[in-house]
Amino acid sequence: MASEGISGMSVESLNKQRVLHLLDTIMRGDLEAALSCCTEDVDFLTHAPIDVMTHMGPRHGKAELREFWQTVSSRYSEFRYKVPQIIADGDEVAIYLRAHFKKRSNDRIVQFDMAVFYSFRNGQIAQIREIIDSYDLVQQVLEREIGPLIVGAGMEAE
Amino acid sequence: MTEHSLWRFSRALHRAINDRHFEDVEALIDDDVEWAIYGPIDMFPFLGARQGKAAVLRVIRQLADNFRVRRFERESIMLGVDSASSMLRYSLTALDSDKPISLRVAQFAQFRADRLISLRVLVDTFDLVEQALGRAIHLPKMTSVG
Numbered sequence: 001m002a003s004e005g006i007s008g009m010s011v012e013s014l015n016k017q018r019v020l021h022l023l024d025t026i027m028r029g030d031l032e033a034a035l036s037c038c039t040e041d042v043d044f045l046t047h048a049p050i051d052v053m054t055h056m057g058p059r060h061g062k063a064e065l066r067e068f069w070q071t072v073s074s075r076y077s078e079f080r081y082k083v084p085q086i087i088a089d090g091d092e093v094a095i096y097l098r099a100h101f102k103k104r105s106n107d108r109i110v111q112f113d114m115a116v117f118y119s120f121r122n123g124q125i126a127q128i129r130e131i132i133d134s135y136d137l138v139q140q141v142l143e144r145e146i147g148p149l150i151v152g153a154g155m156e157a158e
Numbered sequence: 159m160t161e162h163s164l165w166r167f168s169r170a171l172h173r174a175i176n177d178r179h180f181e182d183v184e185a186l187i188d189d190d191v192e193w194a195i196y197g198p199i200d201m202f203p204f205l206g207a208r209q210g211k212a213a214v215l216r217v218i219r220q221l222a223d224n225f226r227v228r229r230f231e232r233e234s235i236m237l238g239v240d241s242a243s244s245m246l247r248y249s250l251t252a253l254d255s256d257k258p259i260s261l262r263v264a265q266f267a268q269f270r271a272d273r274l275i276s277l278r279v280l281v282d283t284f285d286l287v288e289q290a291l292g293r294a295i296h297l298p299k300m301t302s303v304g
Binding site: 047048049051052084085087088089092093094096113114115117119129131132133134135136138142146147149150 | 196197198200201233234235236237238241242243244245262263264266268278280281282283284285286287291294295297
């Protein structure tokens with residue numbers, strides 16, 4: 001499960017450090033440093049309702065990923081995170097991430113947990129896959145519960 | 159080479175859900191296990207956080223009461239010494255409606271002495287709710303705030 005990398009450090013340890021470095025660069029808003037961790041053809045996919053959260057669609061390549069991170073930065077500030085769990089195996093790293101973002105529009109905090117899976121190629125991140133508790137995230141972003149909307153829509157349909 | 163704890167736990171969990179054979183999975187869960195499947199607990203009571211073997215076994219029984227696993231595919235898997243993470247694509251059948259449900263799931267597991275001590279599961283819950291409802295949830299597009 002652990003393979004030898006450069007300087008005696010395992011590939012797994014190195015890739016974990018690379019992922020934590022990427023998170024630090026994103027959180028401090030240094031998007032160019034974040035992009036330098038990625039391959040030119042980096043592929044990004046979040047499993048989230050993109051018909052509602054339109055900016056969260058698939059992104060391919062550095063330019064599209066830059067645009068996504070810029071959109072997030074324009075809407076949120078004071079990014080903080082914790083990583084309760086990180087696992088690496090060869091060229092793959094998975095993190096369990098607890099993120100806190102502050103909305104620029106009204107200073108409210110959005111807090112959510114997400115799973116992120118990274119694949120590396122030649123020491124750079126080539127693929128990012130995310131899974132979020134999206135129902136909760138949509139409620140926090142909308143600042144309202146979705147449940148009554150579902151019930152209301154059901155009654156209208158009847 | 160010894161089999162990773164994840165494989166034993168995964169087989170036992172699927173056997174519990176599909177065949178209602180709970181003895182194997184019970185033996186693989188630590189008494190003080192921490193367990194969380196994040197999602198709307200008011201809609202799906204088997205979601206949420208649990209602590210301890212008895213509470214977790216009740217959740218597994220609830221899962222068996224509500225779903226059958228038709229198929230699953232591991233899209234990504236990482237094995238640590240006493241930990242594992244995977245992204246899986248599940249095809250389930252909801253037993254009350256006989257509806258198919260397709261889910262992408264991320265799981266993070268930790269083991270001690272071959273027993274599960276922690277499991278965190280994340281699901282694209284908006285998609286889950288829409289599938290359970292059998293229709294799309296129409297919300298305003300969040301083009302400037304999301």
